[in-house]
Amino acid sequence: MTAAPTFACLPKAELHLHIEGTFEPELIFKIAQRNNIAIPFESVEALRGAYQFEDLQSFLYLYYQAMNVLQKEEDFYELCSAYLQRAQANGVVHVEIFFDPQAHTSRGVHFDTVVNGLYKAVKESKEKYGITSKLIMCFLRDLSAESAMDTLKLAEKHGEKIIAVGLDSAEVGNPPSKFKKVFEAALAQGLLTVAHAGEEGPPDYVWEALNDLKVSRVDHGVRSMEDPALVTHLAEHRIPLTVCPLSNVKLRVFPDLKSHNLKHMLDCDLMATVNSDDPAYFGGYVADNLEQVAQALNLSRDEQVRLAKNSIEASFLSHAEKAAYLAQIDNFCKALS
Ligand code: ADE
């Protein structure tokens, strides 16, 4: 049986995207030179050649190293603009962008420099690229809850520039419950919540993200499939999972795309979406993720359209905005059939 034609360029939302993970080697070198910062790689090729990872931790080591060259507001603006341009070519019509402020403030870059640089690109994304966009501030879970609370306080004056808080970095040993109070404070401040859970960590971490952090979505969540009661709960409550297939293979959560459990998730009626996570490091942007996983798992056209519609429904857009984007997907499909 031949695979169904892929619908990789369907209009879609990207809901799991670390802006620092879109930092392509060419841009790393350009900004390093501009800021007069030495990097421990001789060339773009040598840096790209180092992108072989054994697990999440081995990736994070390189990821945090590369972002050291980001110093000024214009650097963050350029990084975000470069991503938006690529996203447009991938059929992205809406994106909710993660950023890691503590990875910058810990090296002396001011919180406002990061937010203002990113927000400048977000503000012009609709006009320049036809993409609506929002910012989600992630806390680094391997740092303390106190550090996360301090970071939340820094965000307060930025008001509506930030729509939600998230939780990322080294998962195992840093359960969501560690951040219960911080997330309560964020919710009280009017922010929405999401969290990485069940990427390398056990299903219990997904339960904690739901119960302690009141998340609207679970980032990754692939290990949820090990717990039948959790699968039932996620399906019944239509809790979205932001799945990142190429990331999961690159970080060895699955040995290859054919072993990925995305199809099983859809079969269990889960509200799965497909995303790129850190596309500069993992070998593909969101359309590549969709195309490759659809081929590997033999996803039907209907399943691919469902993934795109899920991404819009799982977003933090208004009902009216969602309706408009869902109609855009239907029109895209009609034009193809
Ligand atoms: N930070 C950037 N990418 C990440 C991932 N896949 N998991 C956890 N933290 C991250």
Ligand code: ZN
């Ligand atoms: Zn991630």
